[in-house]
Amino acid sequence: MRSTLLLSLAFGLAASSPLEKRQKIAFQSVAAAAESVIATLPAAALGPTNVGVVATTQAPATSAYNLPSAISKATSSITVANSPNTSLAPTSLPANAKSAAKRELEQRDSAAASSTSCATYTGKGPVVTSSPSAWINDPALTSAATNAPVPTGYVQADGFQNLKGSLQMMGYLTVKSLDTYDTQACANYCDNEPLCMGFDIYYERDPAANTTCSPGKNPDSITFIGCTLYGFHVNASLATNTGQWRDNFQVVITASNGYNKVGVKHPGIYDNIPGFSKPVELGNASIDALFWPPAVFDSVDATGNNKLYTYMGMRSLQQPYDARVCASICSAQTAANKNSPDKQTGTYMPCNFFTAYVLAKNDVPVGLQCAFYMLPWNTTYATNTGYYDYPNWPKQDVSNHYTIYNSMAFTASSFAQGTADFGNNNTLAGSYWTNPNAFHSS
Template sequence: MRSTLLLSLAFGLATSSPLEKRQKIEFKSVAAAAESVIATLPAAALGPTNVGVVATTQPPATSAYNLPSAVSKATSSITVANSPNVSLAPTTIPGNAKSAAAKRDIEERDASSAAATTTSCAQYTGKGPVVASTVISDWVKDPILTAAATDAPTPTGYVQAFSNLPGSLQMMGYLTVKSLDSYDTAKCADYCNNEPLCMGFDVYYERDPGANTTCSLPDKNPPSITFIGCTLYGFHVNGTLATNTGQWRDNFQVAITASNGYNKIGVKHPDIYNNIPGFYPPVELGNASIDALFWPPAVFQDKDALGRSKLYTYMGMRSLQQPYDPRVCASICSQQTATNAAHPDTNADGTQTYRPCNFFTAYVLAKNDIPVGLQCAFYMLPWNTTYATNTGYYDYPHWPNQDVSNHYTIYNSLAFTASTFGTDKADFGRNDTLKTAYLADPNAWQLS
């Protein structure tokens, strides 16, 4: 019943550059595949475009993130994975993936799509200053609007990521949008602080129609209002992704200005991660992930000094293009254990074993400071913070020329250990010493 590990987006050991340890995860392949997936995400998953309608007709604005749905999607492809796979193939980019530019080109949308979200001839009001200019370039630069961005204070506990851009964010990890009564960065920070998954936010002015354009006859170009948006994201925000500069709604042109982005400072995890069923509260690894494979550890070799096979503890990983939420990783780990236990391997001596997932790490992988997803890495045994040594690397595509580089980094890294280890038929790679120690006191493996 042995099968290869089918956790999607699994990656392994790749040819290294002089600046990359061979044992490190092949971030370049993971990031490339993740970016292609992000490029095919529906626009609604990247941020709001009909902001005035969404934020004012759905009070309080509802989150675009749904945990049960995320878990269901992430665990739907789990299959039996009882055989150690020591040569996991690097991720490949889907051949049918659309380009990010094509997917994020808001101007290409159907002009009626935004208005179609409401069927009434509703009137809308905005709390921001109304600038009457119909020349959009003048509206975007109007000092009445831009001064709010340049003068805005940075909220306590946050660092400013970008300032006064003519576009709002369109990035993975969108949670929700709130309507503000004034250009108030502290109020938006309050919303972010009260949303457990929020890591960063965007405040901006948006030029919106004062009425449903489809009902604004005969020209379908109603007077403008100025909406003040506060959008929350489950990843740190980056101004490079402030690409929503507006769109046409019939004959009305939406525009955005005074866009400021802010990120929470440091590694923070909400209390919801302290109570994940089946796992101890997490240990913070900061900006590093675990860099270990075999037990006993020592060196990255599959044999010990006496030539005996070591236990390959790594069980693969998943890269998920959704808000950062380790609860999804935990569900994958638990279900992988249950699936493997229900279909144990039959060994040559007639014994049956399976590979339990007893430890996982959850972190954000970023390429050049742009997040490319939630990463979940799974192991049979826990590793302590001594092995949290993988902090990313610089990749030089034209090595040995150092003219262009990509910087892969890790943040919000958390490690979780199973609170109860399955002992019946657990596969220890026929390592009797390890098995004896494990069965004598499973809780001794808890990471601390």
């Protein structure tokens, strides 16, 4: 599964305008590339398709997310980059990746239907014996969704009530089986999962027995109550799993409600990341870094030797939000650069600061963003809150809105000198640079 997108790491100024002194992130390009990756993710990374079987045969249901595996995947593509004019090209995608993902989804469903195990299943939801088309509108089911209370600490996602499909989106963590349609019970599961930002609760019409062992391959139905947890905010537009056929049995879904955690911070789990300080919360903004020092930038020579672009680039990861993965990339990049310094100067580019945040396009998350810097910046520079773009400019009838949430900043506990003399490190406090005058080019 390709779940990591490597975006251009612009370590130099070659592509920057002489008048552009701040870091600029082309969110349109980030989102477009991330969406291409998301389209190729296998079904297992988006949510369970055989929900009743998965949730009732795993006690408790195991998480689809594994931190060591995520770190291994994210750091496997680290490339040494110490030249001011070096950039790493975006990861290419195989031309048949999208069709491969579709085949995997079909194969998963086919495998479930053709299993030789004659297991039987029981559901905890209301017994509704009507046809699938009538089942999805039965008041015994839909009334639970329309009357469900919003759990404490959550908000209902816009338009995410009583839908006929469950979520299929990146950031899938796990699925739980509920005894009743209880939004608070599902929220409790989310609260106990540190990476959970939102959840989907719904009824699913499942077969009471394996279809291959049933007369006509169409067994009686049960009603399963699903609670799926995600590492991003959920969005109604992604409730696209409307069911499937398992032989002659039709799986359908109804009463699908989505809720998002308010003020997600993941308190505690990022306080002791090896090599980094406790995070500073940036809220709904990312860092808009300057070239440093500004005075040097204005008088830079033709070769660019007397300028430093502290922004080292970014990575977009299509996995649950986890700042620990960003930290691992930052540390791995420093180690790789240090082990292969510039042959002429003996210097290297250290990663001493990074931010982790969610980028969303029209409220739909496109991934965990990790932005890396040689120099830490304080909250004064957390001014990038996203923006609108108009694809049909100058006609402004349609726009895309790029937003940021759950943004955090981390500073290396022990600064690597690399290409720069950071002066008196005692001037560092918390996770920001307090005395810029102590910094100068080496």
